[in-house]
Amino acid sequence: MIRPALKMLSCVLLTIILIWTSMSARPVLAAPSEEANRILQDSLSIVEIDHEIERISQEQQILLQRQQELRSNLATQQEQMTMQRKRAGSVLRSYYMGERDKLLSVVLGAKSLKQLLSLYDYYLLLISHDQDVLQEYESNYRNMRKTEEQVTRASSDLETVKTNLLEQRKRIVLLQARVNDGVNASKNPDTLRKLIGEMTAYWENVGVYEVNKHFKALAQAMQDLPQFIQQQQGAMVTNGKVITISIREEDFNRFLKSENELFNHFNFSFGQDRIVVEGQQGTMKLRVEGHYTVENEPQNAILFHVDRLVFNGLELPDTTRNKLEKDFDLGFYPQQLISYVKATEVRTIAGVLEVKLELSLK
Template identity: 85%
Template sequence: MNKRIKITISTLLTTIMLLTFIYVRPTLAAPSHEESQILQDSLSIVEIDHEIERISQEQHTLLQRQQELRSNLTVQQEQMTIQRKRAGSVLRSYYMGERDKLLSVVLGAKSIRQLLSLYDYYLLLINHDQDVLQEYESNYQSMRKTEQQVTQASMELETVKTNLLAQRKRIALLQSRVNDGVNASNDPDTLRKLIGEMTAYWENVGVYEVNKHFKALAQAMQNLPQFIQQQQGAMVTNGKVITISIREEDFNRFLKSENELFNHFNFTFAQDRIVVEGQQGTMKLRVEGHYTLENEPKNAILFHVDRLVFNGLELPDTTRNKLEKDFDLGFYPQQLISYVKATEVRTLAGMLEVKLELNFK
């Protein structure tokens, strides 16, 4: 069996698995409000557990970096002790006037040949002195930088440890709540089965589908500046201020033209928020978010996920934060016009509005 056939079979198996999960959803009766809360808590446990794994790995990486930095700092401090002695010797020679005496000897040479020889030696010594002092300064700055890095790594490590403890406490409380809810249920075994099915459905289909849609949206946003330029009346200039107005129906049309995935979803602009809602197969997704204006590290309008609801179950902040980190849904005005800076963004009923100012700095 050649490599191409193996790859094809592997792809087919993966596709069959996904289709199976998509079209064979949990067949149990619709859960009650209490059961839905238990299911939501169960999904939160799964997602927070992934976050704990990520934080633990980050903690391990930071700990290794901290140890490496401290080891480097010890070596640098030992080198600095040697360099400090050499630099001190050079500085004392100038303070005691030894270089002045040598210069007097050079100037007192009795022949041109002797003068040139002494002068070459004098320059060689002075250049060596400068090299010693420069090396000391360079090593000193390097050591100071390493000390700052050790301090920064220590602070980051403490933050990560605190976050890890908080997430572990959070998952323990959720697990306790789920256990209490299952035990209080009229049919604990059925509820456990539903939890297992919904968890498997999320991990095998939900994560894949949500990531796929966010990736498609991130790719589409890269072409938004070009779309705006093509829309007559979308940009209005008043002196140094440029106002971009994107209508809800135009934005939906733009996304559908970018990727057929968005044929099943609708974007709604409301007061200070954006709502994305739709269904594909057995997957129902609702995303609520908002834009903020940021100037660091560069001027940008960034999208933040406030709520993420999958098949009626709201996922925790750890999932939302990961999506924001993995997929850039931002809008960068300088991709539209290089000499502008965004100064305001707001969403109104049916409209997204961005204000730009000319900026030639």
């Protein structure tokens, strides 16, 4: 009984040794060189810019279809306007030539009350019809002009999208060439290609989901920030018409952790004119750098802009940052805190986020 057991144990140990040997024999790029990191970063940029090209292409098709529909509508409206212009012109000529004055004279020259009332009703009916014709002409003219403006705007938007598409395609060609050159020049191109594939798959299957999940949680938390500020003693100081809000980074971190346990693994720090978010959860390391600005269109708000996005040590391109800003609103809206104020200034200094508000009764 002992020998079979020893034999089985020997087989298990031998298997473990073989697995360990095969793993040790594989080239490991757990800590890639600076050049390998650059190649990996360019590869991720290619993936993200490729997604942006796909999005822009879809937007281009939508705009093209919209432009065609608007031009078709405009052609129909222009045909209708030709007919209505003749009708409106006929009405205006009748007034200019004094035909309506003659009709009024006939009404006033009625020989009996019954005839007067009949002619007067007819006169009012005719005048009312004239007004309807002119109002319809005016309304349709405004609609036509509005459609013309929409066609012009759609054409301009389409040209902008086309230009953006060409620029992104140029970027991806240059990046792809740089990646190919870097891989071919590396000591172990096959291993590097495999690492690129693994990193790309990890980003698309795990990274995108995790980054979006954290940005979504942050956007939801920001909706409760006005209520949190109201509860903080001394957070708001009033000096005449100016209200200054000061949020310390330790209070901000405490607020976020109370909102969502995802932020237990991350830390927000306020520096000179920038905010840094950094942390790790599982195999994902994330670093976000950004800043706030005061915007007045379409409404007064303090909006967050992503300046850098680093995923597992690899910086993602501007297309990814722009998409996150568009998809997730990390802004702060002062009028949710006090209805009759507007933000005029925002700044971050060491450890503190400051917002200045002014009373606005408009």
